[in-house]
Amino acid sequence: MIQTKSRTRGRARLQTLARNLIIENPMIVEVTRFRRRFLTFGPNPITNVMLALVLVIYFSLILVLIAARGSIPPLALVMGQTGIFALAAPAMLHSAIVGERERRSWDLLLVAPISKAQIVVGKFLGALSALSVASFFFAIPIALSWFLSLGKSLGGGSGLIEVILGELVSLSFTILVCAFTMLISARVKRSFMALGVTLGSLLVFLGLLPALFGTALSGDRIGTEFLLLGHPLMALNELYIRASPYQDTNDPLFSMALYGLPHVVIYSALSAVMIGWTINTLTFAENEVKFLPKSKSALRKAKSHA
């Protein structure tokens, strides 16, 4: 009886949360803004040129896939998608919050009867909507590549389960990059700083550190893989190898429990943590003056000095 009551209460709370943050969240207008800014031809010539370029590359890719007749494995495309999305997400989202501060429209949101969670989730959903459209368009060449590779003996990267798992890893990692970009955008004072910090962090975590580990632990495969367990490209690479017909299935490092689903779960959990952190970061506009809060001792020092 008590269990049923608490379950009903929990469900009601979830419904309220979903209504506030998603269904009735006025910040959902961000979806329209993202669509207009990045996915439609409009008054901005830079957007128009970029969009035209993306379309040309996209249709060229499809033509190349058809011409290659199934010799390009779909997981290779998933890897490419991951790289592109990891760069596109910061480019699209870096000014989500800091841009509002620069434009000075931030005050207008803070003075409105809207919660910080609604602001952050609304902006996040705007980015996700753009991402979902992009991933839908990317899914077409990936599916085409998989279809064309049917019955062909490729070196790897063409098994359906691995492709789906790879796609999930790629998307969940992109969501994590979006959440990370939002967090940085909430904590810095200038848009270009947000972009620089986000791209710099990605470079360090996806490029420099793996290269460093690889060099330091050269020859120690287990050690290297353990340290790079969270790396999305490592996970995709393992899935790629797993789909190879030449793969030794007795290799203990090939467990599905190590690559694929755990990454999706970890990236999703980290995304939730970062969104929560972003919400927590947004305090009174007073922070515009000195946004990154100083330590208590530094504040005391400043006061006594004054």
Added chain:
Amino acid sequence: MLEVQKLRKEYAGLTAVEGISFSLQPGDIFGFIGSNGAGKTTTIRMIATLLEPTSGTAILNGSDIHTDPMQVRRMIGYMPDFFGLYDDVKVWEYLDFFAAIYEVPFRQRAEVIDSVLEMTNLTVKRNAFVQSLSRGMQQRLSLARCLVHDPSLLLLDEPASGLDPRARAELKELIAELGRMGKMVIVSSHILPELADFCNTVGIIEHGELLAFGPVKEVVRSFHPSRILEARVITNPLGAATLLSAQPNVLNAQVMSEGEVRIDFTGDSEAQSDLLMLLVHEGYRVIGFTEQQADLEDVFLKITTGAVN
């Protein structure tokens, strides 16, 4: 009704606002006057729940900015001294967005948007992109945004800055109309004669302290108990000044330029008439005898020193 009680704001040892108190009734248009850095914007931002006061509070229609900020936000329209507009949305979308934020029911939004656009004379720009609007239009759009949820208090921080004379006149008329609609309006501005035109209450702030508060006429009278008269005579203005200086109710009379005599006078209208009669009777050929109205600018210059925080 708005009650501001001993509102105070300190920033790391610097006192930006020093215990300001005042109250406003529905329909009051309150002109907030002060030099740059005097504490006007800080006060307005505290009432708008954007800044947390160090001490003191403001209560709007029974809701306290400390204990019920969300309810206060529903009742205020805040127009900062910058536009803060989104470039990539259309005028109606911008208003619709804020109407949604302020919980205007979906079915009423179109009607509300049409009505605020009409009030701010922006109906023809309904489908234009915000970035394509002129400065004056953007200012009016900001005001329209403040009105979508029918607030009882409007906080307008330097609303006329950067506007051309025509746009200023339109804005002035609009604010006066809002006052007639029963809304409380707090307007901060440097353009003092304009404020005197449509404000029924003024407050002069300097160094975070409210030096004067009350109806415009009372504030002017309290700081200018004497009146200034100007007499223009064709011949011998020095003699006229000497004659006037000797009269009761005349504190001082001096020749200014080209036959103009400035009289610092404390008498009533009858005594003023007697002065004119005396001049004529004594053979001075008077071609003008008028009272110079003391205005807000005089009061402001008289009681402030120009000090800033």
